[in-house]
Amino acid sequence: MKIGSILENQNIEKRIAITPEIVKKYISLGLEVCLIENYGFHLGINDQQYKDMGVKISKDESEILNSSDIIVQLGMLSDDKISKIKENQTFIGVLNPYNNKEKLENLAKKKINLFSLELLPRITRAQSMDILSSQANLAGYKAVIETFANFEKAIPMMMTAAGTVPAAKVLVVGAGVAGLQAIATSKRMGAIVFATDVRMASKEQVESLGGKFLTVEGSENLETEGGYAKEASEDFKQKQEELLCETLKKIDIVICTALIPGKKAPLIIKENMIENMQSGSVIYDLAAIQGGNTAFTEVDKIIEKNGIKIMGESNILNKLPVSASNLYAKNVFNFVENLIDKEKKELNINLEDEIIEKTLIK
Numbered sequence: 001m002k003i004g005s006i007l008e009n010q011n012i013e014k015r016i017a018i019t020p021e022i023v024k025k026y027i028s029l030g031l032e033v034c035l036i037e038n039y040g041f042h043l044g045i046n047d048q049q050y051k052d053m054g055v056k057i058s059k060d061e062s063e064i065l066n067s068s069d070i071i072v073q074l075g076m077l078s079d080d081k082i083s084k085i086k087e088n089q090t091f092i093g094v095l096n097p098y099n100n101k102e103k104l105e106n107l108a109k110k111k112i113n114l115f116s117l118e119l120l121p122r123i124t125r126a127q128s129m130d131i132l133s134s135q136a137n138l139a140g141y142k143a144v145i146e147t148f149a150n151f152e153k154a155i156p157m158m159m160t161a162a163g164t165v166p167a168a169k170v171l172v173v174g175a176g177v178a179g180l181q182a183i184a185t186s187k188r189m190g191a192i193v194f195a196t197d198v199r200m201a202s203k204e205q206v207e208s209l210g211g212k213f214l215t216v217e218g219s220e221n222l223e224t225e226g227g228y229a230k231e232a233s234e235d236f237k238q239k240q241e242e243l244l245c246e247t248l249k250k251i252d253i254v255i256c257t258a259l260i261p262g263k264k265a266p267l268i269i270k271e272n273m274i275e276n277m278q279s280g281s282v283i284y285d286l287a288a289i290q291g292g293n294t295a296f297t298e299v300d301k302i303i304e305k306n307g308i309k310i311m312g313e314s315n316i317l318n319k320l321p322v323s324a325s326n327l328y329a330k331n332v333f334n335f336v337e338n339l340i341d342k343e344k345k346e347l348n349i350n351l352e353d354e355i356i357e358k359t360l361i362k
Contacts, residue, residue, distance in 0.1 A: 001346065003336070004034040004068030006061050008075060012314070014321040016040055017072040017093070019329040023053040029337060030345035032056065034064050043322050069347070070339075072332050076100045087111045090339075090347060092332060094118050094131065097361055104361055113349060114361040117335060118261070121358045128334040129355070133177045134327040136257075139286055139316050140181030143255050144170075146316070147284040148189065150302070150309055151253055156190020167192050171251045172211070173244075173268055173293060174258035175202035178286055182255040183211045194247065197258075198236070214247060216240050241270070248273050254283040256293035265290040279307030288312025335359075 003026055005017045016039060018026075026033050033055045037047060047057050058064055065071060065084040073093040077085075082103060085091065087110050095116035097104055107114055117131045127133070148155055157167040170186045172179045175197035183206060186193045193211040195202070203213040216239045248254070248269070259265055265287035274283075274295065285297040289312075296303050296310050303310040317324040338355060341348040351357045 001030065001069040002032045002034055002067060003070040003072060004064040005039065005072050006036040006064055006081070007039060008073065009078070010042065013074050014042060014318045015074050015325045015328055016043065016321075017074060017325075017329060017332055019326055020045060020049050020053050021326075022329045022333050023050065023055055025333050026336070027054050029340050029342070031070070031336075031340075034058060034068060036061055036064060043325060070336065072336070074328070076103060079103070082107060085110065085112060089113070090115070092117065092335065095361065108361065113347075115335070115339075115356075115359045116361055117331065117359060119359045119361075120335075121354050123354060126355050129331050129338070131328055131331045134331055135317060135324060136176065136178040137181045138320050138324050138327070140178035140255070140257065141185050142316050142320050143178070143257075143284045143286050144182050144185040144189070146311065146319070147253050147255060147282050150311065151282045152280060153252070155186075168252040169250060170194070170253045170255065171196070171247060173197075173254065173256045175199070175206050175213075176257060176259075178257040179255070180205055180209060182257065183209045186253075186255075187211065191253070194251070196240070196244070198240075214243055216243055240268070241273075244269065245273050245276060248277050251277065252281050254281070256283065256285040256287055258293050259287050259290060263290075265293055267291075267293065267295065269294040271295040274305055274308055274310075277306070277308050281307075282309045283311065285310065285312035286316065289314050 018033065018035060023033050035050055035055055035057055037057055037059045051057060062084050065081060066086055070090045075093055076095055090113040092115045095104060095114060097116055104114055120126045120129055153168060154165045155168045158165040168191045170191040170193045172182045172193065172195040175195050179195065183193050183195055187210045194214055195206045195211045196214040206213040216236060258268055283294055285292045285294050287293045288297050288299045292312055294310055296305055297312045299312055299314050339347055349356060
């Protein structure tokens with residue numbers, strides 16, 4: 001069996017799905033690895049490194065797409081590349097079924113096995129394949145670094161003969177994987193950190209990292225069985241709005257990470273709240289690509305309102321492509337390993353396996 005991968009659209013995605021260290025593992029499963037020429041060149045990986053590991057390098061995208069039994073990518077391929085995939089192949093990636101419904105239906109008609117990794121169930125056995133967690137962890141870290149770089153004051157408290165510089169106050173909205181990493185990174189850099197989330201289970205995690213959890217009075221636990229946040233009631237939203245409005249008056253930096261899978265990002269920081277913030281404050285909105293958590297977020301732009309900078313990028317992980325690729329490649333390998341019958345050296349799509357059943361797009 002062959003496993004192959006081609007380059008993503010470099011203007012949108014710099015991560016890769018197969019790194020040199022993962023090649024050995026695929027070969028040990030009995031797979032032949034085929035990659036396009038200069039596959040990792042933009043990340044400082046030359047073709048010779050792949051060849052030394054046993055990879056077949058090709059100049060022809062069509063050959064890879066047409067001959068590979070398993071194709072692994074980051075995102076959905078363009079229409080012209082999709083047309084080159086033949087029947088009964090397996091395509092694995094972050095396929096975003098909510099936005100790519102028509103493309104996926106056309107692929108399914110060709111009897112192609114489609115696995116979308118963001119649909120992985122949150123069970124212990126799937127943790128090593130969990131691309132959302134591995135990538136969100138890096139995104140939370142990088143959001144803090146980017147925001148601090150645009151904040152024109154020192155972050156930690158500094159005591160000098162000339163006087164004391166107070167520590168910056170950071171509010172993290174949403175305490176999932178990205179939010180918890182943002183809290184940890186902010187604390188390490190000396191900030192005073194506050195956090196809020198609709199899931200009450202987050203309180204203990206926030207406090208264990210040294211953050212102060214802001215609790216909405218009489219709040220319910222808005223958490224799905226899968227561990228994700230769910231839509232809040234109007235009453236909860238009103239109470240949360242009042243709490244945030246008061247809190248934001250004394251906050252220097254806000255990191256927004258609130259997302260509901262498959263839906264538009266909830267609008268949490270409204271126009272009137274931003275008007276009450278101190279001039280010089282910075283907001284980083286990790287939910288920008290799904291509509292944003294603030295009233296003014298625009299993708300890949302820094303918007304200024306009343307002296308407050310509001311930032312949001314389409315893909316912050318393009319600024320950490322090497323680390324992100326290494327983690328993604330490991331996640332994907334662990335998923336593929338679960339798909340392979342090691343004795344027969346062939347695919348085994350066992351729908352009784354919850355990991356396979358949940359990620360397979362039917």
